[in-house]
Amino acid sequence: MHGSELKNDAIFLALDQGGHASRAAVIDARGNTLILHAETIETTYRGEDVIEHDPEEVVASLSHVIGRVAADLGDGATRLAGAGLATQRSNVVCWDRNSGRALSPIISWQDRRARHWLEGLAGSAAVVRRRTGLMLSPHYGASKLRWCLDNLDAVRAAAAAGTLAWGPMASFLVHRLLDQRPLLADPVNAARTLLYNPAGGDWDAQLLELFGLPASPLPRCVPNRYPYGHIRVGNLPIPFTVLTGDQSAALFAMGRPDFDAVYVNTGTGVFLQRCGDLLADQPGLLQSVVWRDTDTGIYALEGTINGGAAALHREAGRLGIVGMDAQLPGWLERHSEPPLFLNGIGGLGSPFWVAEFASRYIGEGDVPARLVAVVESIVFMVRRNLEVFAGDGRRPGRVIISGGLAVLDGLCQKLASLADMPVCRGPDIEATLSGLGYLLSGFSDEYRRPPCQHVFEPRPDAALKGRYQRWFEAMEKALGHHLQP
Numbered sequence: 001m002h003g004s005e006l007k008n009d010a011i012f013l014a015l016d017q018g019g020h021a022s023r024a025a026v027i028d029a030r031g032n033t034l035i036l037h038a039e040t041i042e043t044t045y046r047g048e049d050v051i052e053h054d055p056e057e058v059v060a061s062l063s064h065v066i067g068r069v070a071a072d073l074g075d076g077a078t079r080l081a082g083a084g085l086a087t088q089r090s091n092v093v094c095w096d097r098n099s100g101r102a103l104s105p106i107i108s109w110q111d112r113r114a115r116h117w118l119e120g121l122a123g124s125a126a127v128v129r130r131r132t133g134l135m136l137s138p139h140y141g142a143s144k145l146r147w148c149l150d151n152l153d154a155v156r157a158a159a160a161a162g163t164l165a166w167g168p169m170a171s172f173l174v175h176r177l178l179d180q181r182p183l184l185a186d187p188v189n190a191a192r193t194l195l196y197n198p199a200g201g202d203w204d205a206q207l208l209e210l211f212g213l214p215a216s217p218l219p220r221c222v223p224n225r226y227p228y229g230h231i232r233v234g235n236l237p238i239p240f241t242v243l244t245g246d247q248s249a250a251l252f253a254m255g256r257p258d259f260d261a262v263y264v265n266t267g268t269g270v271f272l273q274r275c276g277d278l279l280a281d282q283p284g285l286l287q288s289v290v291w292r293d294t295d296t297g298i299y300a301l302e303g304t305i306n307g308g309a310a311a312l313h314r315e316a317g318r319l320g321i322v323g324m325d326a327q328l329p330g331w332l333e334r335h336s337e338p339p340l341f342l343n344g345i346g347g348l349g350s351p352f353w354v355a356e357f358a359s360r361y362i363g364e365g366d367v368p369a370r371l372v373a374v375v376e377s378i379v380f381m382v383r384r385n386l387e388v389f390a391g392d393g394r395r396p397g398r399v400i401i402s403g404g405l406a407v408l409d410g411l412c413q414k415l416a417s418l419a420d421m422p423v424c425r426g427p428d429i430e431a432t433l434s435g436l437g438y439l440l441s442g443f444s445d446e447y448r449r450p451p452c453q454h455v456f457e458p459r460p461d462a463a464l465k466g467r468y469q470r471w472f473e474a475m476e477k478a479l480g481h482h483l484q485p
Contacts, residue, residue: 011076012440013069013083013233015062016432017173018246019043019108019268022058024065026073026080027437031447035072036433037065043108051111055093055102058169059176066177070234077238083231084242085177086249086436089192091169092141094148094155094217097183098163100176103154106169107144109192110268110310110346114143115355124210131197131204133279133287135353139306141168141193142211149213164217167193170243171219178240180229185219187292188245196221198279198289198299225293225439242439247271247302248290250402252438253431254451257290257298261424262389262396264382264415265431266403268310269346272303272385274396284351284388291439303385306346307359308378309404314345315374319367331368332375332410336463339363339370340471342478343377351388352479362474376464378405379414380471386419399423400452402431409456416456418464423456 011034016023026035039061044052070077090109095102115138125136134140145166148155158164168189175181190196197204202221224244230237250265251257257275265271279287279299286302316324344357361370389396398421405411406425416423441447476483
């Protein structure tokens with residue numbers, strides 16, 4: 001459905017499956033959120049590397065929030081013009097294509113269980129980069145699927161019987177939730193498996209051979225906007241028309257992405273994206289598929305910081321902090337000289353790409369000062385990525401920030417002052433659902449979003465810039481090599 005075809009009373013069901021919760025929103029054709037429900041899900045951590053979700057719990061959580069939406073809408077559900085889902089992009093799962101039963105846990109994007117196996121393919125890193133635009137990393141799906149094939153009896157048995165399906169979590173969820181039980185994959189989620197070639201728009205035979213994975217269990221690749229089937233809201237079958245990733249959907253929260261801005265979405269990890277209409281390359285950054293349908297292709301250069309909110313919560317737990325979220329804004333105001341924190345939670349992402357890096361504090365400070373140091377480490381890594389984004393000579397004009405950590409005025413102001421550019425906090429801290437609503441509307445001109453909730457302008461802050469320089473030098477020393485300025 002295109003914007004010109006929308007009726008003013010059309011509404012959409014937007015579903016967001018995130019690391020901590022599943023959400024369902026009803027959004028009207030003008031971008032107003034009419035109904036919002038959420039249900040938390042559990043994450044299982046076993047050591048540093050094994051991070052999982054229960055597939056049945058995730059499916060149930062989405063079913064429950066859809067049921068609550070149906071109860072709220074009542075007869076108004078007949079106004080639903082379409083539904084869509086955004087998910088964590090690099091999560092993968094194995095399931096039985098006949099019964100829909102999960103044969104593995106949902107393995108989180110944060111999971112690095114196969115990193116030692118992946119080290120054996122280090123000589124093929126350049127091939128992987130050239131064919132996918134990504135790094136050879138255990139955070140992506142291919143090594144996780146290989147681990148399942150090597151270690152799970154149920155997966156091997158299904159492969160032998162010809163009933164195995166595997167791939168992005170998004171494909172599993174639409175298989176379970178839609179009436180037609182489709183086996184389909186969208187470009188955004190497929191691209192995070194290391195098995196998809198964005199230039200060709202399909203699974204890559206050379207990569208499948210490299211990872212030793214059969215092609216037959218993979219879903220069929222289709223565009224982000226596609227007639228996937230129908231999802232039940234109460235007893236009504238609603239057309240399901242959009243499947244994408246959470247970070248990609250968030251880019252559309254204020255309408256079509258601004259190609260001059262870097263979008264920073266803060267959550268468990270922090271993701272930076274700068275959009276364009278062509279696949280581009282910049283050393284140290286990823287090439288990402290943002291959106292692909294029959295008419296439009298949007299791509300992005302992307303940076304990844306693994307230790308976002310995950311680092312804050314990990315350190316708060318380790319330091320015995322209770323009620324951190326309520327106290328952190330005040331700590332950011334009071335602590336003007338915190339220590340430095342070298343943040344390797346989950347491994348170093350862009351532009352360093354070091355799978356194992358020991359986090360450490362440099363300097364002294366009480367517990368609140370140390371949490372401020374963790375916040376500053378996130379700001380420092382965002383600044384470092386912004387420098388790399390400007391490496392092609394096109395310095396970004398502004399930062400647009402969203403996500404859970406964007407509520408921290410102190411973080412936003414530090415970023416504006418350190419980066420010497422305005423930081424715009426969008427109208428929705430949780431941008432994924434709003435962006436998905438815009439995609440469901442077909443880029444409708446009726447879908448109006450206020451351009452910015454608050455703009456943090458740069459301020460002189462010599463002390464912050466001095467700490468960044470010391471952090472940069474400490475990272476060089478810890479990594480054992482010179483970093484390009």
